[in-house]
Amino acid sequence: xxxxxxxxxxxxxxxxxxxxxxxxxxxxxxxxxxxxxxxxxxxxxxxxxxxxxxxxxxxxxxxxxxxxxxxxxxxxxxxxxxxxxxxxxxxxxxxxxxxxxxxxxxxxxxxxxxxxxxxxxxxxxxxxxxxxxxxxxxxxxxxxxxxxxxxxxxxxxxxxxxxxxxxxxxxxxxxxxxxxxxxxxxxxxxxxxxxxxxxxxxxxxxxxxxxxxxxxxxxxxxxxxxxxxxxxxxxxxxxxxxxxxxxxxxxxxxxxxxxxxxxxxxxxxxxxxxxxxxxxxxxxxxxxx
Numbered sequence: 001x002x003x004x005x006x007x008x009x010x011x012x013x014x015x016x017x018x019x020x021x022x023x024x025x026x027x028x029x030x031x032x033x034x035x036x037x038x039x040x041x042x043x044x045x046x047x048x049x050x051x052x053x054x055x056x057x058x059x060x061x062x063x064x065x066x067x068x069x070x071x072x073x074x075x076x077x078x079x080x081x082x083x084x085x086x087x088x089x090x091x092x093x094x095x096x097x098x099x100x101x102x103x104x105x106x107x108x109x110x111x112x113x114x115x116x117x118x119x120x121x122x123x124x125x126x127x128x129x130x131x132x133x134x135x136x137x138x139x140x141x142x143x144x145x146x147x148x149x150x151x152x153x154x155x156x157x158x159x160x161x162x163x164x165x166x167x168x169x170x171x172x173x174x175x176x177x178x179x180x181x182x183x184x185x186x187x188x189x190x191x192x193x194x195x196x197x198x199x200x201x202x203x204x205x206x207x208x209x210x211x212x213x214x215x216x217x218x219x220x221x222x223x224x225x226x227x228x229x230x231x232x233x234x235x236x237x238x239x240x241x242x243x244x245x246x247x248x249x250x251x252x253x254x255x256x257x258x259x260x261x262x263x264x265x266x267x268x269x270x271x272x273x274x275x276x277x278x279x280x281x282x283x284x285x286x287x288x289x
Contacts, residue, residue, distance in 0.1 A: 037249065037252060037253050041250045041253030044249060048061045048247070061229075061250065065229060067227065068205060068229045071136070071140060071228060072205050074143075075141075075146075075147060075204065076143075078140060078144035079151055083150075083152045084193070086155070087152050087153075087158075088181055088186075091155070091159035107153055107156075110148075111149040118142055118210055119212065120213055121142065122145075123214055135215065139211060139228075146210070147197070151193070151200065154192065154196035154197075155189070158189035161192070166184045167184065170184040191269045195265075195269035202263050205230070205259060206255060211230065211231040212231065230255060232251060233248065236251065
């Protein structure tokens with residue numbers, strides 16, 4: 001029996017206490033940061049929304065917010081059909097060989113690339129092709145290309161998590177492979193795919209680097225036709241002579257709340273999907289599949 005006062009026990013207690021202390025310190029810093037942002041930005045945010053609810057200028061947060069959400073949803077809608085098709089093919093139709101493993105590795109690598117690389121793609125490949133005045137379209141395409149490998153990986157992983165009994169029972173009832181995929185597998189995996197799409201939108205909506213790269217293709221426009229919340233915050237901080245103005249805190253708080261809401265909806269969908277998948281596995285415990 002190990003001695004309660006042995007050196008190993010003291011070392012373990014010190015390590016455990018250190019981990020607890022660091023965890024509480026990190027949580028305290030995060031709470032302080034969020035609380036400070038809410039304290040400085042809540043009043044300006046409410047005032048901006050109240051005063052600019054029906055305004056049409058680019059400096060009002062409400063039109064910027066709607067424009068940012070529309071761009072995010074537009075990019076996700078462009079990427080989803082291609083991502084679902086590629087994920088379904090890799091999961092249900094492609095043969096298990098080395099080429100498939102290379103494709104999955106390439107998709108995973110593209111999904112982990114930093115956003116500025118996709119901004120460089122939009123600036124160097126799409127901007128010269130479409131020309132001036134197409135910043136919004138270029139940003140939509142860049143966002144779709146950025147989301148595409150992430151959604152392909154998620155579709156593939158979500159389909160692989162569906163129990164094999166779904167495929168077996170559907171095929172036994174006379175369904176084709178496509179009918180099995182569309183009618184039995186996709187409804188089960190759809191929640192995970194929708195959750196990851198919302199999470200990807202939250203990541204894209206908080207990034208400024210791609211927008212800066214695209215707007216840099218035409219400096220004379222100063223990104224006026226590509227005004228989004230992160231880019232507006234960046235330009236207002238750079239061009240404004242004020243330090244820590246209420247407008248900056250209000251814009252930052254709105255951006256954080258948008259990201260938190262999208263991530264919260266994604267987490268809710270994931271929990272619902274996990275509970276459904278868990279119930280399926282519980283019912284099939286002890287059966288062959």
